Amino acid sequence: MSKRVRTAVFPVAGLGTRFLPATKAMPKEMLTVVDRPLIQYAVDEAREAGIEHFVFVTGRNKGVIEDHFDRQFELETTLEMRGKTAALTELQKDLPSAGRTSFTRQQEPLGLGHAVWCARDIVGDNPFALLLPDMLFKGEPGVLRQMMDAYEETGGNVIAVEEVPHDEVSSYGVIGRGEGPDTGFELTEMVEKPKKEEAPSNLIISGRYILQPEIFSLLAEQTKGAGGEIQLTDAMQTLMHRQHFTGVKYVGQSFDCGSKIGFLKANVVYALERDDIGPDFRKELSKLGLSV
Known part of the structure; x- marks a missing residue:
């Protein structure tokens, strides 16, 4: 029987250069889709999936993320005095329980693989979920919950994937699909940004993972890859020779909020x-001559 996944890691140390100047003094993970920060959506998804411990890998100028997941007594007192009970209840509902959050630093921007490795001592010898907050998913149940269902059946490592046009595969990490249904199939290979004619499929890795702790020792030995960074995909490719990997073609909609277009699209969809x-x-959009 596989160990239960209780911990989730959130890499939040990135600089957010694509959203400058907005992210000069504010973490990109705190950019809001309507009225909730991106990081809150990721934490909500993890909580729905049964995650109990939330590990944030942060960097400089990210203290506001830690503050967001803490109580603000002055604000709560003010809301209570003014009778704004709905807003107060919403704030309290979003908070993880005491002792359920951990924060560690990635002092240098050495890539996603390095960020994951920075969480090694907190995660310990346990499987864990990895959620990239830039990727926002709309699904019922949430994507991580769908992955947990597959994990309970197969154990090992689980990766969420989605389909893209074949002309776009060269921009992503692409997987090879083996036997099994969309809810959990054998994953046979991973290729980072392949040429269209060399791609094993048009299914791409989409920012949600369940990984076994052996990934940490591989990341510790991993040399720098593309972009001079320690790449998670490189370590996972090695781990595939030792452990089982399952792919889940999730049911839902994704928004790449690391891009301005994806971020704006998410705001429109969630607002509507x-x-x-x-x-x-919808009425205001109609006044602008937009039909939605």
């Missing part, structure tokens, strides 16, 4: 689906 602002927002 809100009962409190959706109808009025």
